[in-house]
Amino acid sequence: MIQEANIDDIFIGDSRASIKQLRYIYDFQQNGVMNIECHLLKKHQTLYDQKFEIRKDIPEKIVRLTCPRTPGIAIEHALNRRKGSMVMQNKLTQRYSGEIDIIKQDLPFEARSNVIGWVTPEYVNLLNYIDDQTKIIFRKID
Numbered sequence: 777m778i779q780e781a782n783i784d785d786i787f788i789g790d791s792r793a794s795i796k797q798l799r800y801i802y803d804f805q806q807n808g809v810m811n812i813e814c815h816l817l818k819k820h821q822t823l824y825d826q827k828f829e830i831r832k833d834i835p836e837k838i839v840r841l842t843c844p845r846t847p848g849i850a851i852e853h854a855l856n857r858r859k860g861s862m863v864m865q866n867k868l869t870q871r872y873s874g875e876i877d878i879i880k881q882d883l884p885f886e887a888r889s890n891v892i893g894w895v896t897p898e899y900v901n902l903l904n905y906i907d908d909q910t911k912i913i914f915r916k917i918d
Contacts, residue, residue, distance in 0.1 A: 809910075809912070809913055810905075810910050810911070810913070812895055812913070812914055813895070813916070814862060814899070815894050815917055820893060824914050824915065825914070828842065830912070837883060841912065845874040851866045851867065851890065852866075854888075855891045856882075856884065857884070858879065859882050859903075860879065860895040860903070861878075861879040861893075861895075862876065862879075862893040863876070864890050864892045866890050868888040877889070878895065880904065896917055
C-alpha cells in the first residue's frame, strides 16, 4: 500500500500482529529495508541477516542484488527457476559468477543458475514491490 497508494502511515487493526511483523513494517517505513523470510540451503546460510542493495538495472522477471561476485562457482542445483527461487550464478556465467538473484516469475531451466534457496510463500508477492531504493535482509524462517 505504501508504494501503490502513496500511503504515509499504516494503522494495524489486527491485534495479533507479532512484534516481529511490526518490526519488519517499521524497518521498511523508516529505512527502506525489506525483511524477506526464506529458506537457504545449508551451504548458503551465511547470507541470512546480511543487508543487500538492489542493482539499479531492474529486469521485469528477477531482482538482482549487488553483492561481490565470486569466480568459479560450481554448477550444482541447476533447477527450474520458480517464482520465489533464490539463485546464484555459477561459473558458466563467467564474470557474473556469484551474483545472487531472486526470481519474480517462473522461468525455464538455466544451467548457469544454481538454486540456493526459496522465499517463503507469504513473502513471494512482496518481490513485486522491490525497487532500486529497497534494501533486503534474508531472514531465517522461525
